[in-house]
Amino acid sequence: MDTFQQALAEQVAEQHRHHGKALFFYVWGALLAMTAIEVYLTYQSMQPVKMLAILLGLSFIKAALIIGYFMHLKYEVSRMKWLTMCSVVACLILMTIFFFPDAKRIIDLGVK
Amino acid sequence: MADSALQNIPSVYEPSLFGTYSKKIGMWLFLLSDTLTFGALLYAYSYGRISTPDWPTPFHSESIINATIMTAFLLTSSLTMVLAVRASVHRDAKLQTIWLLATMLCGTGFIVLHGREWSTLIAEGLSLPMFPKVPHHEVAAEFANVSKTVPQFAATFFGLTGMHMLHVTLGVIYLGVVALRRKFIPILLVLWLVAWLGTPAYSPFHYGAHILLIAAIVCGIILWLKPKVYDSSDVEVAGLYWHFVDLVWMFIFPLVYLMSAKILH
Numbered sequence: 001m002d003t004f005q006q007a008l009a010e011q012v013a014e015q016h017r018h019h020g021k022a023l024f025f026y027v028w029g030a031l032l033a034m035t036a037i038e039v040y041l042t043y044q045s046m047q048p049v050k051m052l053a054i055l056l057g058l059s060f061i062k063a064a065l066i067i068g069y070f071m072h073l074k075y076e077v078s079r080m081k082w083l084t085m086c087s088v089v090a091c092l093i094l095m096t097i098f099f100f101p102d103a104k105r106i107i108d109l110g111v112k
Numbered sequence: 113m114a115d116s117a118l119q120n121i122p123s124v125y126e127p128s129l130f131g132t133y134s135k136k137i138g139m140w141l142f143l144l145s146d147t148l149t150f151g152a153l154l155y156a157y158s159y160g161r162i163s164t165p166d167w168p169t170p171f172h173s174e175s176i177i178n179a180t181i182m183t184a185f186l187l188t189s190s191l192t193m194v195l196a197v198r199a200s201v202h203r204d205a206k207l208q209t210i211w212l213l214a215t216m217l218c219g220t221g222f223i224v225l226h227g228r229e230w231s232t233l234i235a236e237g238l239s240l241p242m243f244p245k246v247p248h249h250e251v252a253a254e255f256a257n258v259s260k261t262v263p264q265f266a267a268t269f270f271g272l273t274g275m276h277m278l279h280v281t282l283g284v285i286y287l288g289v290v291a292l293r294r295k296f297i298p299i300l301l302v303l304w305l306v307a308w309l310g311t312p313a314y315s316p317f318h319y320g321a322h323i324l325l326i327a328a329i330v331c332g333i334i335l336w337l338k339p340k341v342y343d344s345s346d347v348e349v350a351g352l353y354w355h356f357v358d359l360v361w362m363f364i365f366p367l368v369y370l371m372s373a374k375i376l377h
Contacts, residue, residue: 008133009345013201016348021198028191035183035365039176042370055366062362070190070355072348077131084140088147099155103162 015075027069034058139349143356146279150360153275154367157268161371168258168265169372170238175229179369182225183361186280189218190358193287193351200344208347212291215354219284226277227317230270234316238266244314269368276364278323279357285327290342290350294335300328 038058041051068074073081130137161167171179196211234243237251238258258265288296307321 004128005133005135008128008131009343012132012136012348013344016197016201016344019198021195024191024194024198028187031187031190032184035180035187038366038370039180042176042373048371052371055370059362059366063359066190066355066359066362070194070358071352080130080132080137080140083130084144088144091148092151095151095155099159100162103159106163 016072019075023069027065031062031065034062133345135345135349136352139352143352146356150272150275150363153268153272154363157272157368160262160264160268161367164262164264166262167372168254168262169374170233170254170258171369171373173373176369176373178225178229179365182222183365185218185222185225186358186361189215189222190355192218193354197344197348197351200347203344209291212287212347216284216287216291219280219287219354223277223280223284226273226280230273231315231317238269240266240270243316246314272364272368276357276360279360281323282327283354283357285324285331286350286353289331289335290346293342294339297328297332297335300324300331304328 038055041054044051046054067085073084128134128137192211192214196208196215199205199207199211235246235249237249237255239246285296285300288300292299301324304321304324307317307324311318311321
């Protein structure tokens, strides 16, 4: 690794040194609690679409916690945050726009 | 603050656009592309789920409990991974190795539980044409017609969870190389022999175990060509990969397992 890369790596390591250990335990606890809520909701009599919306909502919160705190993206420079997240979200939105209406069209046609 | 601080490092090169070292940017780019791989598999599963009226719901409470424990294993492994990164930036090599080994242990627990669940489902009759037939096993009533009427269930289920299991396996190997370097190669070879000889010939894990042999050869070549002591930046980059594997499971668990749970009233 050249001097510049080493200096960058050391600067990133310095940022890491300032994070307390307790924060990671709080995030881990929150992730476990949300998983327990998901399992509890599975056994409640709920409309599938409503349940899917709640489960996906919780999954996105869990994903945000993992990306933000465990993957450290919350502390990266804003360019990194926006470029990575916007590009991947845009691709997933495009897939949603194309796939799901078609899947619903098939079931509306009554195809068995 | 970080933006301005990172621009002040003197160098003959241009300042880093993303304010971090290139290895980490490379891993982020790989993870973004891998997100789309898993996105495509998750969308394929969801497409089948929405468009098929008689979608199977084979996951009994035992399966849900098993998958919940697997989730807890992965979440705990993410915690031990950040603690390994923390130990590495504080230059505590011993603690770093301990937390990396704890992460590998949780990952291995996840793979074992997942493998056990796959084996149960295959023995009950949920299978793919490429899997060998299980001798002396009756097909469970709920799977008797699934392969004929809803073949996309087994295809998308095994495709999605198999791809994830492969990522977890490669993640454990990656962490093993970072934690133990050359010492990990003989361990990997022993694991290959145990997995290969310890599983029956009809199990997909019997021939899947050869991934460990291929990984041992590839890791051996890499460590022979470029022997090095892995520093905090290597541990952080390995951590990014590991957290991503955990992240993907946060979507597979509710979409595949919880939405297909068999609810008995």
